[in-house]
Amino acid sequence: MLSLDDRLRAALAEDIGRGDATTLATIPPEQTARAEFLLKEPGVPSGLAVAARVFALLDPGLRVTWSAREGEWRERGVIGSVTGPARPLLSGERVALNLLQRLSGIATLTQRHVDALGGGHTRLLDTRKTTPLWRDLEKEAVRQGGGTNHRAGLDDGILIKDNHVAAAGGITAAIQRARGHSYLLKVECEVPDVAGLEEALRAGADRVLLDNMSDDLLAEAVRVRDRLAPDVTLEASGNMTLERLPHVAASGVDFVSVGALTHSAPALDISLNLTLEN
Template identity: 45%
Template sequence: MTAPTPALDPAWIARTVAVALDEDLGPEPGRDVTTQSTIPPESTGAADLVARQDGVVAGLVVIPEVVGQVAARLGLPMATVDQRVPDGTRVSRGDVLAVLTGPVQVLLVAERTLLNLASRASGVATHTRRWADALEGTGALVLDTRKTTPGLRALEKYAVRCGGGTNKRMGLYDVAMVKDNHVVAAGSVSAAVAAVRERYPDVTIQVEADTLDQALEAVAAGARFLLLDNMATPLLAEVVAAVRAVDAEVELEATGNLTLDRAREVASTGVDYLSVGGLTHSSPILDLALDLEPTGR
């Protein structure tokens, strides 16, 4: 497994926020024609970031960067961010997650960008927490995949960690994953594994297997991590037992056609991981709101 970076890279946050603000305001410095028309630049106030749903929060760490960049673009003082809960916290509807204080123009211009990022991340964390809870006590962990929103992979994989999940590979560069098309192109599982080992001897090799024979061939070729794809529970249990009999140290992952209802059943086969693309490609947002306090004008 790839060791995940526990926190978001500040440089990545800065780049991502800049792109998001360009989308909303137009090229830097940009403008908000409504807010800048109706709110005097000297007006100050406070706003509460509030959960409108129960869930697990993530992405709150991006908020200071959002309000900081907005203040710089508008030429106004920096707003302060009093974060009330850390990322990864279970929250209830109505909980105040952070209080932002400063120029009202900054708060309102920053609103949608910070909500987009935090709501998206919190949705992923909330969904992941359901899987982590379902697997609790089984010894199996839930993994994410590369099925992420372009440009937001770092945030979404961070959110998976906040929800109790585990990151798999971060991209095509850090782990070799031999799948069916690679096997077709190389001629066999063994040939594909050998080709990767020769070209990139320093990387971990993972191999997808659809059948017992493929799994055993991959282990014989030296694979230390197998993706057992779209297997019914009885076949999955058979493959796990057969592989463990050959090499008990090989890591095994169930993937494909997984649902929360099946999570513990699949884990009972002895796999180490369940990989769930839906953590990042199908999680609904967690509804968050930024409410300006009445004294803000």
């Protein structure tokens, strides 16, 4: 796994290339500046430390201060500033803002989903539908929005999906093979209906993923679980919307996973407004 600094340096190299031609042509090397981060819509700031690190890697003389805290809902307004040499400030602006807007967008969308669940028993999970190489930051943004992380990768949990079931020859066979492979990892199995749920419970799954079930079927699945294996947790997934989440929570499932938190979160509108000094 590449370190954060290595990834940020690669992002800066991609953007700056052989040199920031516009800045080098128009800004004298001795020029200093101050720029304010302006939150232009309500949301949850996330990625503040990452954005600050972008500027630090370009020039240690750049100083970033924040008036907002990560994970705290904010209305519109200034949330921080960066001061120092104007050239590296301008050259790092786009990479810093791209990350800040992306991560804040994820945290904000997560917070909206958590609010829609109503603060009861059901917890919100993310998925592995993340930007390659930036998963750790995006999952941190989910946490800052009040969500809970599912697997970080394929190595820290067994999740038997429909293709695994098909390749293994059925739900029971897949779960039994998973049990034989590892006694340390929890085993979760995806099922399409209540009959599949009953089979997964009898086969010994630790958690069952209820895929694309209606709200009525989710409630029935909870009743079946309570009767057959009350210690097994249930996760609902598929076609989840903010409007639907209160009904999903009312069904009694333990978790609801939403891929849109990371694959479809709109960037939060944040700008960087610069004024020259000296």
